[in-house]
Amino acid sequence: MIAHVAWRLSRRAAVNLWRAPLLSLVSVLTIGLSLFIGATFVLGLFTARRLLTSWGAQPSMTLYLNAATTDAQGLTLAQQIRGRGDVDVRYVDAAVALQRLRADLGELGPALDGLTQNPLPASLEIRPRAPLAATSLRVLAAELEQSPGVRDVEYGREWLDKLEALGRGLRAFGAGALLAVIGAALMVVANTIRLAVYARRDEIEIMKLVGATDGYVRAPFLMEGALQGVLGAGVGVGAVLAAQHLLLPHASQAFAAAAGVGAPHLLPAHAAALLAAGALVGFVGSWIAVARFLKT
């Protein structure tokens, strides 16, 4: 019985889509485009966040060791820290440090020749294996600073502050904007569905006059709404994929150059989630829209 009714409803939804394509098309397109805009926004925000994160993660960290530390102690410490598993560690002894300073000074390098003893400390160069968020980097720095023999930790503190502030700004603004945009898109979709149902209000009236229960009147609308939602989500996903294929080839090189971050991509799981969301939106939107005309 249930299967029978479901089959009848599906058939009817398909028939209506076929007989009055405009109504359905408009809903499908609106849902699709709204999803597209929302998805673009989300992907944009995520990309921005990933850029910030990757920039925050890039600065390597330098652990300056006490002058008294021997090379052996330094290497042991390096080994210890490497044991954490999440960072690459390189031991830079004092001699290498001096060489580097000389190279860094360039033409001024010979100025160092006058030194009687190497004033530079040995250090450990720490590089997080995975990109780290700014806060994680801070935590890491604080942890490592506790290690024995470490005198000072240096990392792009100032730079990190900026990124963090920007990240906060992005979160505050982005979350709000995202909510607003998604809310707006939902309202647009709900409006469109309501309008499409409004165009069919006579039909609802007649159905009720002939003895259909509210549920029976509603069912085909819900079915159609869900179908339109799925189709619309398909359109939206298609549009996002198309945009990716058209736009990203240009942009991704730039992204990679700027931050070593891949350009944003829509994953199959996201696409599936969008389809489900489309169906849900179509279903709920139709429910609300029909309710209005069932009352009278």
Next chain:
Amino acid sequence: MIAHVAWRLSRRAAVNLWRAPLLSLVSVLTIGLSLFIGATFVLGLFTARRLLTSWGAQPSMTLYLNAATTDAQGLTLAQQIRGRGDVDVRYVDAAVALQRLRADLGELGPALDGLTQNPLPASLEIRPRAPLAATSLRVLAAELEQSPGVRDVEYGREWLDKLEALGRGLRAFGAGALLAVIGAALMVVANTIRLAVYARRDEIEIMKLVGATDGYVRAPFLMEGALQGVLGAGVGVGAVLAAQHLLLPHASQAFAAAAGVGAPHLLPAHAAALLAAGALVGFVGSWIAVARFLKT
């Protein structure tokens, strides 16, 4: 006569808005929300661009002078360059440079004590008065490098490369996404208007049967479309302003901290442009929508 007809049309548009508020409301809301989404997107992109620009503009430039240059020559050159008007110039003589290096080296500073003569050149520190785009900065550097007595120009070339790449990515992606989003928003609006007109297709048919010319049938729809467009734009502008008041107080501090850039704001001129755009979109959308039903 024209004024008379215009008055009649306006009155009718108002009456229809009053008698069938749902139809108009849906169009108004859809236009408003679409504009809101579009405006949010544009503001977001502009902010991103301004951040990039301001970062690109921040690195000051250092002109290293030939070792042979005297202080007098250096100061003259500084004066010359200052004469351009767009940059602040500070002359840093060799002694100061050495002091700075010592300070920079921190605990290693005493290592320089062994120097018999100052190996450092004098330099000019150049700071653009207005924030400069990366390319302008490059041009400026190239220009200044030609100045007499200049041995080398140093500025955050690598950093600038990154920013430029990111800027290119943003342009490629942003322009495409912007076009897509605006196109999508327009399509949604057009769809909604079409649906609203569809709900009134009987009206159009009857008007034509009673002897109204296409123009006469169209006129009230255009008038209503424009009115809805203006009201919708009002809603959109209101939403953007509301978002600014609610979201920006949090974000702007972060922005300022990150880049010394003010948070994005909607100017009255933009608001006026949006209202005009709304009217245009409503008008044109109605035109297209009605045309479809005039044919039959």
Next chain:
Amino acid sequence: MKKTYPGDPPVLDDITLRVDKGEFIWLTGPSGAGKSTLLRLLFCAEKPTSGQILIGGKNIGRINQAGVPYLRRNIGVVFQDFKLLDNRTVLENVGYALEVLGASDTDIRERARRRLDQVGLSHKAMSLPRRLSGGEQQRVAIARALVNEPTILLADEPTGNLDPSLTDSILQLLFDANARGTTVVVATHDRTLLQRWHRRTVGLERGKLVFDA
């Protein structure tokens, strides 16, 4: 049954009327007398402002929202403006009254076809209503009202768009239904009908019951 007036200037004013099960009634009166409104009250498309309407002892003015559809399934209605579903074929329109009862697809198709045949429209079964002439639409509405063998049949000007010979055959359908036990109320202004078929006739005028004979 008993019912009274809704509306601003009372459209129906203090009407008391009793219709027995299985009766056939002509409801007549000039344009705007309130015939359609009276019928609309009977199938709960409108609520009485005051007074009550009893069908089989139940006060349908007090029926709750959810009960209305079940009431309507026992009442076949021919609307003055037909009220056909524009996006369904003629056959589907007639079948819809059975669909809501949960009949099987084959049952629906068969019974709908039979009714369409009776009103002479089997050749238009697959047309959409807006492709039909006025009289054809009216006959579809009649077929739909009859298809589920309702216990009450309300017909509002069922022959207003039909030529005399069709009118006869349609009225014969109504009489047949009546003979099978259906209570039938037909609103009409066509005096020739009243004269040719003598039945109980209820006259309305400006919302008042003026005669009942």
Next chain:
Amino acid sequence: MKKTYPGDPPVLDDITLRVDKGEFIWLTGPSGAGKSTLLRLLFCAEKPTSGQILIGGKNIGRINQAGVPYLRRNIGVVFQDFKLLDNRTVLENVGYALEVLGASDTDIRERARRRLDQVGLSHKAMSLPRRLSGGEQQRVAIARALVNEPTILLADEPTGNLDPSLTDSILQLLFDANARGTTVVVATHDRTLLQRWHRRTVGLERGKLVFDA
């Protein structure tokens, strides 16, 4: 005038008919005969599949899109399904036929009121059509068709929803218009009308012209 068949199974088949200026014609025939289609052809709501329709010597089958409205302004039509604008009051509906002609507001209001009065509906001037009874809607449609004193009047079952006394007064309006020089074509299936008012009667049956007397 001369016209022929559109449609899949020819709805009108090889009809030749000449109506003189100022004539009054009954167009009759059973349901689905093609009466409405014939009228629709006359005011360009449909194009003939072949053949031609001449009005005042002009072939309206060849008229261009832009010319149709001007043709229609000279033709008043009472539609079988009324075709009233649902978001305008009765008065505005009647006035709309004058509005498209560019009449002044006061002129429109006055003439529309007069016509409404003639069909006995001045008290409903400010109502919306869906609040009217079937007969009242039909009278609004008639008032609108008459309001701009058209040279041709096409009425499709103009009295299908009216009681006999109203029918008489409405027909009188049509005869009056005819007396003022308007060519009138009335489609009807009501034989009593044909019998009471003897005019030229054209009979259609299944798309063919069967008599003309």
